[in-house]
Amino acid sequence: MPMDETVRNSILNAVPSLRAFAISLCGNVDRADDLVQETMLRAIANIDSFQPGTNMSAWLFTILRNHFRSEYRKRRREVEDSDGHYADRLKSQPEQHGHVEFNEFREALKQLPADQREALILVGASGFSYEEAAEICECAVGTIKSRVNRARTRLADMLNVNSAEDYGPDEQTRAVLAGGE
């Protein structure tokens, strides 16, 4: 089944950020990659329902999110991901050494309600506008805004960064800003 070159490229180009989104949703690299793969397959199978001219990336994120939600509901009855699963997984991946400094932040992120977490990531990391994020999450723009605000406040609480002084340019922040190492 030959694919349209543009579609093919748009999908491939979206893979890195789809993975980042998926990992922050489910906290597990293997599951995240399965989610991304399923997202690609669904997108290709349903490419006719994509409206040319609209944001392909947002469309793919929507598919991934919906798939994650239905998977999650199914899975919750099976195995609950144990705490620290992601960290364990990182340890077993030699190519991901040097990323331990994200663990505290990642743990805090995991404590957020799913709605708040996804809103924060879409707006704060994936670079979507509030409007796009609202479309992806199928809710009102105001809802996204308040979720993002609540997510930030809770993160700040959990990480004890309620003032700039508490979160000065210490070694952890520097390491994070330097991208590890």
Next chain:
Amino acid sequence: MNERDKPGQIKPMDSAATSNKKTDTKPAKLGREVQARLGQQLRAMYDDVVNQGVPDRFSDLINRIDGNGNKDRQ
């Protein structure tokens, strides 16, 4: 040099009247600095994955689907 604003002369508000009841229901607004740093931390974590690029698994998948007739294209 004028000394119009003598400190302590005028009390514009009774501070007790503006009690912080409202801050209980609505979380205090985070400082810009804190927001910026949280944002940096979040993006650093996210970009860490983004920078891994496209794992072979996914380009292989696309090639398999797309493939058959278009093996030369890459």
